[in-house]
Amino acid sequence: xxxxxxxxxxxxxxxxxxxxxxxxxxxxxxxxxxxxxxxxxxxxxxxxxxxxxxxxxxxxxxxxxxxxxxxxxxxxxxxxxxxxxxxxxxxxxxxxxxxxxxxxxxxxxxxxxxxxxxxxxxxxxxxxxxxxxxxxxxxxxxxxxxxxxxxxxxxxxxxxxxxxxxxxxxxxxxxxxxxxxxxxxxxxxxxxxxxxxxxxxxxxxxxxxxxxxxxxxxxx
Amino acid sequence: xxxxxxxxxxxxxxxxxxxxxxxxxxxxxxxxxxxxxxxxxxxxxxxxxxxxxxxxxxxxxxxxxxxxxxxxxxxxxxxxxxxxxxxxxxxxxxxxxxxxxxxxxxxxxxxxxxxxxxxxxxxxxxxxxxxxxxxxxxxxxxxxxxxxxxxxxxxxxxxxxxxxxxxxxxxxxxxxxxxxxxxxxxxxxxxxxxxxxxxxxxxxxxxxxxxxxxxxxxxxxxxxxxxxxxxxxxxxxxxxxxxxxxxxxxxxxxxxxxxxxxxxxxxxxxxxxxxxxxxxxxxxxxxxxxxxxxxxxxxxxxxxxxxxxxxxxxxxxxxxxxxxxxxxxxxxxxxxxxxxxxxxxxxxxxxxxxxxxxxxxxxxxxxxxxxxxxxxxxxxxxxxxxxxxxxxxxxxxxxxxxxxxxxxxxxxxxxxxxxxxxxxxxxxxxxxxxxxxxxxxxxxxxxxxxxxxxxxxxxxxxxxxxxxxxxxxxxxxxxxxxxxxxxxxxxxxxxxxxxxxxxxxxxxxxxxxxxxxxxxxxxxxxxxxxxx
Numbered sequence: 006x007x008x009x010x011x012x013x014x015x016x017x018x019x020x021x022x023x024x025x026x027x028x029x030x031x032x033x034x035x036x037x038x039x040x041x042x043x044x045x046x047x048x049x050x051x052x053x054x055x056x057x058x059x060x061x062x063x064x065x066x067x068x069x070x071x072x073x074x075x076x077x078x079x080x081x082x083x084x085x086x087x088x089x090x091x092x093x094x095x096x097x098x099x100x101x102x103x104x105x106x107x108x109x110x111x112x113x114x115x116x117x118x119x120x121x122x123x124x125x126x127x128x129x130x131x132x133x134x135x136x137x138x139x140x141x142x143x144x145x146x147x148x149x150x151x152x153x154x155x156x157x158x159x160x161x162x163x164x165x166x167x168x169x170x171x172x173x174x175x176x177x178x179x180x181x182x183x184x185x186x187x188x189x190x191x192x193x194x195x196x197x198x199x200x201x202x203x204x205x206x207x208x209x210x211x212x213x214x215x216x217x218x219x220x221x222x223x224x225x
Numbered sequence: 226x227x228x229x230x231x232x233x234x235x236x237x238x239x240x241x242x243x244x245x246x247x248x249x250x251x252x253x254x255x256x257x258x259x260x261x262x263x264x265x266x267x268x269x270x271x272x273x274x275x276x277x278x279x280x281x282x283x284x285x286x287x288x289x290x291x292x293x294x295x296x297x298x299x300x301x302x303x304x305x306x307x308x309x310x311x312x313x314x315x316x317x318x319x320x321x322x323x324x325x326x327x328x329x330x331x332x333x334x335x336x337x338x339x340x341x342x343x344x345x346x347x348x349x350x351x352x353x354x355x356x357x358x359x360x361x362x363x364x365x366x367x368x369x370x371x372x373x374x375x376x377x378x379x380x381x382x383x384x385x386x387x388x389x390x391x392x393x394x395x396x397x398x399x400x401x402x403x404x405x406x407x408x409x410x411x412x413x414x415x416x417x418x419x420x421x422x423x424x425x426x427x428x429x430x431x432x433x434x435x436x437x438x439x440x441x442x443x444x445x446x447x448x449x450x451x452x453x454x455x456x457x458x459x460x461x462x463x464x465x466x467x468x469x470x471x472x473x474x475x476x477x478x479x480x481x482x483x484x485x486x487x488x489x490x491x492x493x494x495x496x497x498x499x500x501x502x503x504x505x506x507x508x509x510x511x512x513x514x515x516x517x518x519x520x521x522x523x524x525x526x527x528x529x530x531x532x533x534x535x536x537x538x539x540x541x542x543x544x545x546x547x548x549x550x551x552x553x554x555x556x557x558x559x560x561x562x563x564x565x566x567x568x569x570x571x572x573x574x575x576x577x578x579x580x581x582x583x584x585x586x587x588x589x590x591x592x593x594x595x596x597x598x599x600x601x602x603x604x605x606x607x608x609x610x611x612x613x614x615x616x617x618x619x620x621x622x623x624x625x626x627x628x629x630x631x632x633x634x635x636x637x638x639x640x641x642x643x644x645x646x647x648x649x650x651x652x653x654x655x656x657x658x659x660x661x662x663x664x665x666x667x668x669x670x671x672x673x674x675x676x677x678x679x680x681x682x683x684x685x686x687x688x689x690x691x692x693x694x695x696x697x698x699x700x701x702x703x704x705x706x707x708x709x710x711x712x713x714x715x716x717x718x719x720x721x722x723x724x725x726x727x728x729x730x731x732x733x734x735x736x737x738x739x740x741x742x743x744x745x746x747x748x749x750x751x752x753x754x755x756x757x
Contacts (some may be wrong), residue, residue, distance in 0.1 A: 010670070100674055100677075103674060104671075106671050107674070108670040108672040110683070111668055183670065183671070192549075200669065214635075215635050218633070218639075218642040220640075220671040220672065220675055220681075221675075222671055222675055222678070223678060223679055224678070
């Protein structure tokens with residue numbers, strides 16, 4: 006079958022989210038005091054992140070990724086392997102492996118479409134045996150993060166747009182494709198394919214999935 | 226048409242006369258009352274056979290006096306590996322009062338196994354591709370004591386999609402693949418605890434179907450097999466039963482199966498709703514009061530509350546026979562008892578058969594009878610409730626009473642929704658559906674995970690439901706739904722609709738001619754017809 010399965014990551018295949026990764030980097034600054042300071046800053050920012058995310062994923066991204074400003078690219082990439090082993094790998098939902106395995110056995114291309122950072126998810130992509138990953142990329146100047154994302158920023162509608170473009174390029178029928186997400190913000194990504202599935206959905210997505218007769222899956 | 230004298234071969238058959246009372250039909254979760262034309266034949270279930278006075282003693286007797294094998298105690302030795310497989314929540318309907326018969330049997334079995342030093346015991350619900358039972362349902366089925374001792378490690382649902390959980394036992398000489406649950410295959414002894422509600426249940430279907438997987442099930446759950454059943458409630462004339470028997474022979478060669486089969490009487494309703502068991506002509510004033518009260522109360526409730534209420538009323542079934550031993554002789558004995566309870570002798574087929582569709586089927590316990598299941602009840606189960614000849618003449622009219630609401634349970638029946646709204650509008654041809662779409666649904670990763678991790682029926686299950694109505698679809702000329710609340714559900718199913726029963730009968734007469742033989746099948750409780 007010439008088709009693909011598109012997965013959101015945070016909350017869908019793993020129980021962590023972007024804040025966990027930021028928290029991990031904050032805890033692992035060079036020196037105790039910088040680590041403490043950054044961790045506290047991250048902790049107090051959580052309510053703001055939640056509010057921004059509830060308002061708009063675009064606004065959330067602008068505020069959230071500013072926290073990476075000044076981080077060294079080398080260090081982030083180095084810590085990504087540890088982030089995977091310590092944080093992401095234990096957070097993979099047990100059902101995720103079976104879902105991906107069954108999907109692969111059907112010959113579907115496995116594509117991760119995530120708003121997380123590319124270097125953070127690279128080991129996970131390899132671990133899950135994904136064929137392709139499209140993720141957000143931090144802008145680095147002189148080896149340091151600027152706190153901005155390189156376009157196109159993957160979130161909400163841009164995920165759907167990327168999927169559409171990808172399918173056109175690969176001559177894949179969107180109708181035969183699957184997509185999986187836990188969040189209402191990914192409604193466009195779910196709506197664009199023929200086989201959408203709400204995974205561990207929040208209340209809003211559950212209601213929407215029920216209204217549209219989409220399958221609702223619990224991988225937890 | 227020449228007038229014929231009416232002959233009654235059975236006390237369960239009555240004819241509507243000028244002073245007959247109106248008849249009560251199930252209309253989904255509601256009750257429908259209707260005056261039928263004079264001359265309408267009404268077939269009632271046979272009265273319940275008296276239950277056995279001491280079910281525990283009957284079960285122990287069966288275990289100690291099995292058919293064609295050693296008594297169970299003589300087959301036990303310390304350290305052996307035993308699997309007890311249990312019928313799932315699709316039997317009996319509605320679920321019976323506690324203690325469920327399976328609890329009674331399991332308590333006796335586990336006591337015996339313990340006394341013989343058998344510790345390695347697993348209890349597996351033989352749900353095949355049905356939904357997994359919830360923990361609450363599982364607890365209710367075997368009782369708190371057994372549940373607490375065995376759940377979840379040693380008391381669980383069969384998983385037909387577990388990549389390591391199935392073993393291929395072989396292939397029949399007709400090419401049917403035989404895949405069975407690994408734990409059962411690797412056990413020294415499998416004890417199957419069956420409840421036989423209709424003659425299609427039990428026998429080689431228990432292990433061969435209850436513990437199999439999708440590739441094995443495809444061999445017989447397919448349209449051609451169902452077309453060749455006349456009917457699937459008559460094992461001697463059922464292609465489905467023949468295939469299951471072939472599979473069962475392989476199972477018996479490779480596994481040691483000790484089969485316990487039971488037959489229940491048909492005491493489905495008692496207490497405040499016992500009027501549903503009676504002929505309306507024999508109603509007392511109190512019965513009428515209870516009926517009016519029930520009808521009024523149901524009419525005031527939303528659908529979900531009606532379902533909740535109706536499923537909270539367990540059936541008062543009683544054990545009428547228990548046999549144990551090798552599968553075939555045991556099944557033959559139980560079938561005899563089943564037919565004694567269910568078969569009603571009737572003379573002549575009908576041009577029009579009328580029946581109400583109740584709120585419950587084997588596939589929607591604690592859930593919604595969605596449109597596909599209405600179809601299964603009408604063209605599958607109720608049409609097939611015969612031996613010899615179908616009650617309805619070839620190309621006759623079947624009138625059912627049901628709202629046919631477009632409502633599905635997203636947790637239990639997710640693949641049904643896609644099947645009904647995406648596939649049926651394209652084609653109703655069972656062979657096309659099988660060839661074009663069955664594999665897609667069966668392998669849909671979302672449906673598989675919902676089956677394995679949630680409580681959903683397998684992705685392929687709606688196809689089996691459609692095939693289940695296949696011999697009915699070939700036989701019936703027209704289906705009319707009286708009281709359908711919308712037009713599109715009957716249309717998708719290929720049926721016609723009418724607002725009232727009188728309108729439905731008038732429509733039917735325009736098809737059959739002006740003086741049709743009309744028969745009302747007054748179930749539930751379950752009845753079968755022996756048509757001469």
